[in-house]
Amino acid sequence: MKTLAQLTFSNRYSGLPASFYQQRHPGPLQGQTALVAVSSDAAALLDLDLCRQDQQQLLDLLTGHWLPPGASPLAMKYAGHQFGVYNPDLGDGRGLLLGEVVNCQGEYWDLHLKGAGQTAYSRFADGRAVLRSSIREFLGSEALHHLGIPTTRALAIAVSSEPVRRERYEAAATLLRLAPSHIRFGHFEHFCYQGDRTGLQVLLDFVINNLYPQLKDHPDPAAGLLAEVQSRTVRLVARWQAYGFCHGVLNTDNMSILGETFDFGPFAFLDHYEPGYVCNHSDDRGRYAFNRQPGIVHWNLVCLGQALLPLSDETSIRAVLERFADEYQQQYQQLMAARLGVDAIQDWPLVVRFLALCEAGAADWTRVLRLLAEGQLERAGRLMQGDRNQPLQEWSRWLQDWQQRVANHWPDAEVRRKQLCRVNPCVLPRTGMLQQAISLAESGDFSEVNRLLAVLRDPFDPDGKLPGDLAGPPAGAVSPVLSCSS
Template structure:
């Protein structure tokens, strides 16, 4: 394991030059203190977990010190925000500190959010607040624990720096990790500004660093776009299967790697509602839970437009047409697993769709339904789950069909329970749990956020003494709307 001082940097994106990013130094936070750190994320850099307890750790990730080989830069990009093109966005409060190479030869971007003003801050102060930093930290590490591709979060550093949003809050910084922070919006920026030479440089960089297996294709750009479509189909299927609402699926919040990116007012469904809107600012419901599939397709079309200088339009259209069937196949495979099926049968898609329709409008906790469905033999489990449904006759018919389908699997209940519990989490990152941890952290008590992170790091395993984290949310905690302000 390594100390902080021993990290090795290879800043490939910085070497692209000033057309792609601007050198900026972080603005330090006052009286920094570590709020929470992820030992699992630190391991990606081969960092010794004990480093989190050092004074240097908080100083570096609050902007007071830097490695000599770090090259902090603010990236420039554009993007479609709520369907409207914004020609110049960029890292307005974040900095790419540099790229660390671990002992396995993997490159990891170190990206510091809340690092102060940049040329892309527009009218903003470049800061992040404690609540949003904690929320992104928890979500990043929880989605990873669920097996959903995501950026990772190494730590949150708090401070005494005042930051004004709807009220005065305390400033914080989040250090997140990813193999790349290139977004769909990077490609859009160089396309719409007619900087096609720079667009070519960007594409060749992304190909060589992240899609090397596409370089041998007849048209590497076309092969890369197909890979991006395939990755996003798999990603969105996981979001929908596990009830995750992103909240702000702007094209500048879409990673070229097909990972969950730029957490804002996200939520996991409590009571199932396909129309759920988690973003307080989303008046039209553009980014509602049910709209995430068509919006992902829309964003991929926006990316395809930016690739037209290098790929024929008809080929882009053909590739884009693969998204929905790929999504449907991935989603059905995931839902089969959640329902305890090991074999594929023709009627499974209809069985899943009927269940979701029955859940709508009831009091069915989306996550706990699947967990409890596997707790006991089907007939007994279904009797206990029945009371949360409105259409009891419809549910009874579904339950009968599900029990018959389960009987065809031929597995005993012990094997079925183990199989279902391995994919259906007992512990869910609910907004009210995050809010409770944030409230304590804002009062200087970091114990709750650290405990919540530890519990969520093992979402499928029953953990003694953590029963409170398995309960359904109180009424006040259901369907909390979160704003974009951070």
């Protein structure tokens, strides 16, 4: 186990041509600073021993006052489609890739500092992050990991008394994010739309050599890469839909080449089953509504396929993209059927009926599924009736059919209960829960951030949780709408 000063850096990305990035040191946060929270789980990915680590040194790293030996900070250049419109002027505008750390298992982890100050790609913005958004990403990404949803990780947050202007004045903060790579769909779009075939080839070779080495001997490496990325991304969006996660800003520059949840903004989990829910108030046309996420993800993959066309051919690229719908439906059906403990093919109509009932009653479907898993059928029925006092005849018929099918699938009741509780969380990082932690943190009390970090480490076990952690939103509560600065 190591301290920050003992980490082994590789910095493969900084070996690429200068057109790929701007070398830049972090702009130090000003004023009084404090360490808000640290994830021991994320630290373990770097072989980082938090017991040996000097806390002031960690704070100095987070606030831009110190760099580990071997770090080579840079801002990555990329482009992307934002709300369907191509924007060539993108890049790391408020974050820096500090370097690439190699752990004892030979795994490579990017250290990316969000809120590190202005870069060549800041587009007149201040290059800062705020405490509110940093807490949301910190808790959100760590929670998604423990839910089994692929995601970037978060090591730590620091805050400063330096004020920054968003919808209001807020405290500047930084978040140290970890990922095997920060390459986005938009990296490929940048070189394609620039007409830089050489740069595009260099990027493709870099990604294959370092992230997808199994494709080195592929007869069509570009189409092979698209197929691998699509497969991972299909698994990702299927899990989003199965657990009610809304990303909020699914631009192509927010899509990871590794199929991970990337760039947390106005994300939210559905409090009530509302398929058309839009969590981003900037999305006035509902482009990124919850039920549109699979289609948008496919659209983004088409953009990636178009960017790869100079290195492949249309027939091969099209053949990959045409598999998306079937791959997604298969993954999604398996996940939803597993949550209800039924067969993904024979019992799929039963799953569809369940979701329709949840929508009609605006039910807290996360709690309903957990109560079904625990065998608390009466409480589940009361939740299904909800504030709208929905008649329960349809629910009763569904419940009778479900009990018959789930008993056939899992004859042993105790085995069934354990299995269903393993895939149906009792706690999620709901927006209201996160906001409580944010409000306390903005007053200088970081205890709730750290408590929630512990709570969200095991979302399937009710032990150690407070009643409020397990409860849904208050009766009559409206699902919140967030901003891109969230």
